Amino acid sequence: MNAPLPPNTAYPATRPIVLPISDSGISAALQILFAAAVGITVINLFATQTLIAPIAAALGLDVRLSGMVAMLPQLGYAAGLILLVPLADLLENRRLIVCLLACCALALAAATVSTTGWLFLMAIFLAGSASSAIQIMVPLAALMAPEAHRGRVVGNVMSGLMLGILLSRPLASLLVDLGGWRLLYLILALLVALVATTLSRTLPRRQPVANLSYLALIKSLWHLLLSQPVLRRRALTAALAMATFSLFWTAVALLLTQPPFSLDQRHIALFALAGAAGAIAAPLAGRLGDRGWTRPAGHAAHLTMIAALLLAGIAGSGWGGFIVAAHPMLAISMLVLAAIGLDAGVTTDQTLGRRAINLLQPEARGRLNGLFVGIFFVGGALGAASAALAWVNGGWTAVCLLGIAYAAATLVIGVLQKH
Numbered sequence: 428m429n430a431p432l433p434p435n436t437a438y439p440a441t442r443p444i445v446l447p448i449s450d451s452g453i454s455a456a457l458q459i460l461f462a463a464a465v466g467i468t469v470i471n472l473f474a475t476q477t478l479i480a481p482i483a484a485a486l487g488l489d490v491r492l493s494g495m496v497a498m499l500p501q502l503g504y505a506a507g508l509i510l511l512v513p514l515a516d517l518l519e520n521r522r523l524i525v526c527l528l529a530c531c532a533l534a535l536a537a538a539t540v541s542t543t544g545w546l547f548l549m550a551i552f553l554a555g556s557a558s559s560a561i562q563i564m565v566p567l568a569a570l571m572a573p574e575a576h577r578g579r580v581v582g583n584v585m586s587g588l589m590l591g592i593l594l595s596r597p598l599a600s601l602l603v604d605l606g607g608w609r610l611l612y613l614i615l616a617l618l619v620a621l622v623a624t625t626l627s628r629t630l631p632r633r634q635p636v637a638n639l640s641y642l643a644l645i646k647s648l649w650h651l652l653l654s655q656p657v658l659r660r661r662a663l664t665a666a667l668a669m670a671t672f673s674l675f676w677t678a679v680a681l682l683l684t685q686p687p688f689s690l691d692q693r694h695i696a697l698f699a700l701a702g703a704a705g706a707i708a709a710p711l712a713g714r715l716g717d718r719g720w721t722r723p724a725g726h727a728a729h730l731t732m733i734a735a736l737l738l739a740g741i742a743g744s745g746w747g748g749f750i751v752a753a754h755p756m757l758a759i760s761m762l763v764l765a766a767i768g769l770d771a772g773v774t775t776d777q778t779l780g781r782r783a784i785n786l787l788q789p790e791a792r793g794r795l796n797g798l799f800v801g802i803f804f805v806g807g808a809l810g811a812a813s814a815a816l817a818w819v820n821g822g823w824t825a826v827c828l829l830g831i832a833y834a835a836a837t838l839v840i841g842v843l844q845k846h
Contacts, residue, residue, distance in 0.1 A: 453571040453580055460629060461568045462587025464622045465561045468528065469591040471535060471554050471615050472500045474599035478608050485608070486544040499548055500555035501804065507559025508801040513644045515563040515793025520633040521626070524560045524567075528623035531557035535616035539609050561588065562800050566792045567633060569785040575717060578782040582713020585778045586706050593703035593770060596676075597696035604693060636790065644794065651794055655787060660844050661780035662799050664725075664837045666806025668776040671732055671833040673810030675739070675769055678818050678826040679762070682743050687755040701763045705770025712778040721779050722841070728775035729838035733831055735768035740827035776837065777803070 534554035541547035742761035
């Protein structure tokens with residue numbers, strides 16, 4: 428067993444598996460491990476969005492309940508952010524992370540062998556709740572780095588998180604095409620179990636200095652939200668950026684299935700895979716934050732989001748006189764560029780926001796991250812819900828206009844906020 432390490436300082440990652448330490452205070456190997464861990468864990472929260480029909484058919488779910496297949500993992504995650512992540516300010520972090528990931532793996536295994544709808548729905552809810560371990564891993568990685576390199580480390584870990592989110596849908600589609608939805612859950616269960624085993628041997632121990640009970644920790648969330656203006660501003664811009672992200676990715680699949688594109692699920696998966704290139708912005712954003720360029724980098728990210736949606740409007744709705752039906756391949760190429768630009772802008776905003784949050788009260792880092800992520804997930808839910816309304820009432824044009832409105836709001840808030 429490793430000796431406890433100081434709760435609120437940066438420290439090297441020396442465990443039974445010894446990893447070399449870099450000048451950022453955390454080894455490159457451990458940064459890659461963190462990125463892989465959060466990227467693998469987050470997949471189960473989004474993968475089911477493309478699997479509603481086959482899962483509902485296999486388990487005999489009523490059509491009125493089929494939407495819960497996509498909703499319950501994220502609802503469980505939200506519950507975990509509020510009820511489980513604050514434990515990071517109370518309990519030893521390595522043991523907490525490993526226990527949560529082990530529970531996640533068991534829940535995913537239960538989903539794999541489920542033969543009834545209620546058992547499957549309960550399993551994916553519990554897997555989503557336990558996946559909140561992600562929001563203990565990210566601040567732990569930030570804690571291990573000195574302040575001068577914290578943005579770089581957060582950006583590197585965030586690149587794994589964003590890749591997991593972006594690749595979850597194409598990965599799910601491809602695995603279902605190969606062996607059905609149970610194969611997806613089996614592979615996820617095995618991968619998360621492997622992550623838990625590896626982290627149990629490589630993570631440092633961190634015992635927080637806690638003077639509060641669990642109930643007092645939960646009650647303190649409201650006080651933290653009121654007392655931290657940086658948290659409120661960063662969470663608001665992250666929520667609007669996430670709304671833009673969810674809006675685009677919810678509606679673009681509908682666009683691509685229609686003429687003149689008429690793509691099938693495999694080709695839509697490849698489109699999503701191409702769009703994942705935007706995740707490369709996370710490490711760059713972290714480095715810009717470390718150099719004191721947070722404001723210009725944030726403004727550039729929001730302007731990039733607006734430009735991406737304008738390009739999407741040209742490619743999908745023929746803005747500016749572009750004839751989509753006459754140039755479908757060019758239109759798809761433009762949509763891919765729009766997806767990469769949008770993802771890069773959203774990733775940059777979230778990375779800069781996480782860096783700012785992890786520079787606040789060290790003793791409340793778990794609760795601050797739980798609040799930050801919980802609020803921007805509300806934005807994601809808003810974007811997904813508004814995508815359906817915009818699509819029904821105005822098609823792709825309405826989707827792009829609403830996305831521009833969300834992105835413009837993030838820009839305005841970023842410009843108006845204080846240094």
